[in-house]
Amino acid sequence: LLQVFLPLGFLGTIYSVIKHALSDMERMFELLDREPEVQDIPDAQDLKVELGEVRFEEVEFGYDAERQIIHGLSFRVPAGKKLAIVGPSGAGKSTLARLLYRFYDVDAGTITLDGQDIAKATQRSVRDAIAIVPQDTVLFNDTIFYNIHYANLDATREEVVEAARVAAIHDFIESLPDGYDTVVGERGLKLSGGEKQRVAIARAVLKNPRILIFDEATSSLDSASEQSILSALRDVAAEHTTISIAHRLSTITDSDEILVMDGGRISERGTHAELMVLNGVYTNMWRLQQAEDDSCEASVEPLSP
């Protein structure tokens, strides 16, 4: 009898191991699916990015031939400056970030980092020069330590902890039962949107490239977490060229330049003050958001006795 049952139990274990391995693989293919291969040209050189100047010149792009998404877009972010991109859903904001990270190659025009065309450089060196803090961070089913460390596997444990401190997530990690060894992700401890975004900021800090892209979450974080994430990000961004895709205009008023995008084109550009004087699309967006904020505040005011 024992002989019959033992192998069955054993098979069950193997089955569950294989099932887990398969779901990891599926996840990897999902990721690969979202990041189609861009081919390096035969004699591609590594980029040398020391300053971190970003330039888009007459960039044209569509995900497929039938529908052009980006139309002749030009802008420059000087090294160490802050650019914000705003505009309605579908305007092409995230597409710009994907082009800069070279998930896709442009159809026409050029994107340069410190004057070097990214389409002619190795994809790896482009991605080494940039860190993205995405809207939704993918976590590995592994320890929170590994989830930060993987951004730079040469970093020491002290450096990982320091990055977590800068990203304002160290205290949270320390409060977990197994601290940095707590397993997170799908099959571990599930982190909130704000906590995941802080992990992404810690990764960016540890990677420490010249250029930082921040894709602000549309999902509403509570205002306290939003403020603490923003202040963590400000510390990180201080010495970096930063491109922020923003939904809340109040978070980007200090940008060196704001691009207002619509239908894959820039409809207005300038600093917050300059755009407010224009009294156009941006001013309207600003007034609408102020009105929303006011009505939110009004709705949470305590009822008078």
Ligand code: ATP
């Ligand atoms: P949101 O504020 O909603 O994130 P966005 O301004 O970032 O919007 P993009 O995500 O850049 O907009 O999308 C621009 C256009 O490109 C949209 O019309 C969208 O449908 C299309 N698009 C985005 N990703 C793909 C894709 N992988 N394949 C085909 N079309 C896409």
